Amino acid sequence: MSDPSASTYRAFLDSQARDLALSVARDAMTADALLGKATTAEVAAWSEAVVDATIGALVGEDGAAARVTAAALDLGRRGAPVDEVLRVLSGARRHFQRALRAGPASPLDAAAYADALDRLLATHDEAASALARCAVSATDAARCDGEARFRSLVNAVKSVVVIIGEDHTILEWNSEAERLYGWSRDEILGKNYLEWFVPAEARAAVAVDMRKVLGGEETRGFENPITSRDGTVRVLQWNVGRLRDGEGRAIAVVASGIDITDHKRDREALDRSEGMLHAVMTNAPIMLFVKDLEGRYTLTNRAFDEGMGFEPNFAIGKVDTKVLPPAVLAKHRADDQRVFDAGGPIQIETNIPTKNGVRVFLGSKFPLFDTNGKAYAICGIASDITDLRRAEAEQATFQVRIIEAQRETLRELSTPLLPIASGVVLMPLVGAIDESRAALVLEALLQGVVAHRAEVAILDITGVRTVDTPVALGLVQAAQAAGLLGADVVLTGVRPAAARTLVELGIDMRGIKTVSTLEQGVAHAIGRSGRSAHAKAPAR
Structure with a gap:
């Protein structure tokens, strides 16, 4: 092809370049998924580069065919599959073939057309061969790289x-x-x-x-x-x-x-620990329960069920209104609130009507906290102390009886009344006499006079440490009361100090016989009683 013909041919191809680029771009976006996702400007730039390089190859420019190959490989490097790139090249070649056969408008004769077609096919064949060689190499590299990646993965x-x-x-x-x-x-x-x-x-x-x-x-x-x-x-x-x-x-x-x-190993240790804890909780002789914040029981042990008279696990899943009697529900809820308000344990003792009767429970309640320190449940432990409280009550009653018996014995010991002869009783007094003991003396003396039909009652104060006003008045009252029952009172063991006190106090001692010794008092009383008995005897 002469230079004028070559320049004419180039001008003809350049006039077709825009339409060729648009056609190649349209087909490329349909044939290649990669280009289908590219922007319009990216597709247009790639298509124009392919058309410009192909035109250069057709007119014999150095390096133009290599530029066609580079454009094809560029798609492969971007990730387009080989078959899709080949379809794009095939479409570009068809559009150039149509342009070369443009009828009268084409400046090519038959020989020039054949030469241009050979150049077109050679250029695109070279691009396709390069693409195929690159694909084979990439496959081998990917295989090696895949094995390395796989080994790296399993080692990681x-x-x-x-x-x-x-x-x-x-x-x-x-x-x-x-x-x-x-x-x-x-x-x-x-x-x-x-x-x-x-x-x-x-x-x-x-x-x-x-x-x-x-x-x-x-x-x-x-x-x-x-x-x-x-x-x-x-x-x-x-x-x-x-x-x-x-x-x-x-x-x-x-x-x-x-x-x-x-x-x-940790799980087995935990299982053993949980098993041991479960065994301890189940068999412990104390009642144990856990309730959530809504009052629903989430855990109870055997002692709880037996103490409340329930079947095993009866309370699990039930709220306290279904478990506790109405009479004690308000108190238990108040105790629960006290636990949360205190943020720690509280001690409780409560009576609960159960199927086994009213039982008394003593124990404590305390909150359970999660890892964030927030209370999520309340736990209670308690012992049934009904028998203990009953035993304590019985012990207290028994103690009262013992005290009363002791008091009665002390009363008898503090105011002993001894019948020493027919119609004669003796009451020896020892120690201090206060107002309460003086009352006991009076009571014992009157009861003895009546019981023994005594005519003479001897009050011996030899062992009395001090005779003061209360003692003296008490003795006089006793004598006067015995006199009202028909008995004479003989006061024995009067010491000088006691006699002085009686005189100084000016106490009226009328009706009371006083002697210094008990012996004298007993002789007087027996003699007095004998004379009285003789006087009462009938004449023969």
Whole structure:
């Protein structure tokens, strides 16, 4: 093609460039998902670059064909699939073919058209070949990169990951497996998992389980112990699934295990602790209950049920209005409020009508707090002290009786009345005499005179330490009262000091015989009684 023809040809192509770019852009957005999501300006810029590079290749510009290839590879690097990029190039080539066959408007003769078409096909074929070569390289790189990424991923997982082939050989072994089992990946890959890590007697069963997994039966959450290289036994919890190839065929078993040795040990310790606590709570001879903030019972023990006369766990889930008698409900709710107001324990003693009768309970209530320090429930512990309170009442009654008996004995001892002869009684007084004892003397003397039909009553005050006004008046009153009952009173043991006191006080001693000694008093009384008896005897 001559220079004038070449410049004419270039001008013709340039006149078609805008329409060509629009057509390529429209087709590209339909054929390539990546370009379909791009902005209009981005698609237009890419299409114009492809059209400009293709026009340059058609007129023989150096490097123009490479620019077409670069535009195609640019889509691939952005993430467009190879087949979609090829469809875009194919569409661009068709639009250029139509432009080259533009009839009379085309400056090309048949030979020039054939030459331009060859150049167009060669340019696009080169771009397609480069794209294909790049795709193959990218696939290889992705495969290598994928394996590296996969190994990095399974090593980053803080769980044991073991991949076992259909023939039971170990295909993958991550760093956590190395740590727990004690064998490195290089040492263990290719080894038979069943022969290395499963006891002989269990291999057949494990092989059956592996076939089930390959068949689609996944296993999750089962536990079994493993023995590491140094003999340490650890407990792992396993999830087992299958690995498929690109055609969807199951080719391996993927087992991931979590070391739960410490967790299992802690759980067993917690279970033992909870079991022990439950046993203590159940068998403790004290009543125990927990209520939430709405008064609903969430926990009771056997002593509570038995003490209240309930069937086991009767109160669980029920509010206190369904559990406590109406007569005591208000008091118990007031006690609960006191607990929350105090923020700590309070002591309680209460009487509760139960199916076993009215029972007396002594104990305490206290709030339970969550981790944020907020009260969420109230706990109560109490002992049934009904028998104790009954025993205390009986003891108190018994004590009153004892005191009364002691008082009566002391009364008798403090005012002893002795019949010493027919019609003669003797009351020896010892110690101090106060107003209350003087009253007892009077009472005892009068009762004795009546009981023994005494004619003479001897009051011996030899043992009285002090005779003061109350004592003297008490003695005189006793003598006068006995006289009203027909008995004479003889006062014996009067000491000089006592006699002086009686004289100084000017007490009227009429009707009272006084002698110095008890012996004299007894002789006088017996003689007086004998004369009285003789006088009363009938004549013969």
